[in-house]
Amino acid sequence: MKPKAMQLQINGQTHRVQAAPDKPLLWLLREDLALTGTKFGCGAAQCGACTVHIDGAATRCCVLPIQALKGRRITTIEALDQSRIGRALQQAWLDEQVPQCGYCQSGMLMAAAALLAEQRRPSEVQIKAAMSNLCRCGTYPRVRAAIERAATALQAGSTT
Ligand code: FES
Ligand code: FES
Structure with missing residues (x-):
């Protein structure tokens, strides 16, 4: 066109x-x-x-x-850092040391931010369902841990 x-x-x-x-x-x-x-x-x-x-x-x-x-x-x-959810995820990603090569991680973070905007306390099943992004480095367990950490921080009000 x-x-x-x-x-x-x-x-x-x-x-x-x-x-x-x-x-x-x-x-x-x-x-x-x-x-x-x-x-x-x-x-x-x-x-x-x-x-x-x-x-x-x-x-x-x-x-x-x-x-x-x-x-x-x-x-x-x-x-991403313009929202409280985004900042909580960034901190959780650092705390859990999620990335390996890093290539997939911006997509992972954006999918995680959309999930937490919908579900303030997603279950493991909901995280698995929402996070269908692929990671060649196999960071899936740390991605899940970081989402849970961010959700906890958001609920506790310990985020900026
Ligand atoms: S580059 Fe868009 S889904 Fe893979
Ligand atoms: S961190 Fe390397 S592809 Fe996901």
């Missing part, structure tokens, strides 16, 4: 972009806006490396055309 002028709401700001309407959001973020925290893994909505929030819901954006996003609220890993 030919490039077209569009407005998108990303991380609380309006971005005016000139891009093909069928361009996947992942590539608009990375190539046009230099928001490179969102990663490319499979390109087929399978691995979760490219997870962002669309109106608060965890969404894989590698096959999501920007024309579907008019008027929608897009949040990327770069704005």
